[in-house]
Amino acid sequence: MIPKVRRAKTRKMITLEVLANTAPSPAFRTVTLGGPELAEFEPAGDDQAVRLFFPRAGQDGLRMPTRDNEGWMAEVLLMPKSRRPWVRNYTIRRSRPGEIDIEFALHDGDAPAAEWARRARPGDPAGVFDLGVSYLPPAGVAWQLLAADESALPAVLAILEGAPADLVAEVFLEVPAQSDIREVEAPAGVRVHWLPRLRPARPGALALQAVRDADLPPGRAYAWVAGEAALATGVRRHLVRDRGWPKSGIAFLGYWRHGRASPG
Known part of the structure; x- marks a missing residue:
């Protein structure tokens, strides 16, 4: 399932940190991210998605890929697992100057993203890479x-x-x-x-x-x-x-x- 996507003309790997972690309802967590590099990120609204990078349990920090194109995938796969981050796709729930919110559904089991969202605390590192918007309604629909x-x-x-x-x-x-x-x-x-x-x-x-x-x-x-x-x-x-x-x-x-x- 590869939908049509509208993307920004330029995209960059952005390293951020957790600012807050809240629970909008029992099955969800909202993690707020921010940092100086967010000035390089272009909020697009709607269902704008990002690749979210976050450390594995036990890692002493976040190793982000350096390539601002799809070559980042090979770069991550070549990292030893002791340094390789988890990578998942998520939607920007809300954006404000200097902050973005990402909301996680806490599926049952030990899914890495849900576990990270449960334990994320202010100061923890995370990174994003823009994937664009797939909600593209045409003009003239009723x-x-x-x-x-x-x-x-x-x-x-x-x-x-x-x-x-x-x-x-x-x-x-x-x-x-x-x-x-x-x-x-x-x-x-x-x-x-x-x-x-x-x-x-x-x-x-x-x-x-x-x-x-x-x-x-x-x-x-x-x-x-x-x-x-x-x-x-x-x-x-x-x-x-x-x-x-x-x-x-x-x-x-x-x-x-x-x-x-x-x-x-």
Whole structure:
């Protein structure tokens, strides 16, 4: 799943440090990063994503790659594991002068990013490399469909907070529990459907079924769907096969796969 992406003309490896660590709800942590090098970072809003670099447990610091292009991947892989950082993709939840927030869904198990987010303290090092924006609605659509599980919740909330006042949208947000439902800043034409999992289930399945069952508005539309891979591909398949949507009107991103660890 390689979506269209809008990126800044120039991108740099940016080394930052943790400024704060808060919990917006039981299943999430928000880590605020900042530092002088953030002046080199260009906030783009919406679902702007970054490669997040953070130390492995037991490392005495963060070794960032030096290449400001995709050659950084080979550079990291050539590092011995004792020095190699963890690397994961995350959305910028909010940006302010001198600060950015990154929100983590605390999946069960010992996922490295969730463990780092739980223990991150002010002064801890982290780094980012801009990946751009994939939420690119075309002009002239009558309404939008946004669907996400908890891994893509920060992206959708960022999109809604920056949305134009005339946005019309149906939004489906699956979260681990009732306690993870929040107030949403969104235009009046946006309807948000919160979908807490009330029993153990594969993440994304509830949101996929809700979209299948939904009475969606007529007219030309744009969809942005992200989260567990089966949610992203399932919604796209449903919209194309069952509702006759053109593939060009759907951006779908598999952030992760249930039961599979990310390489690193």
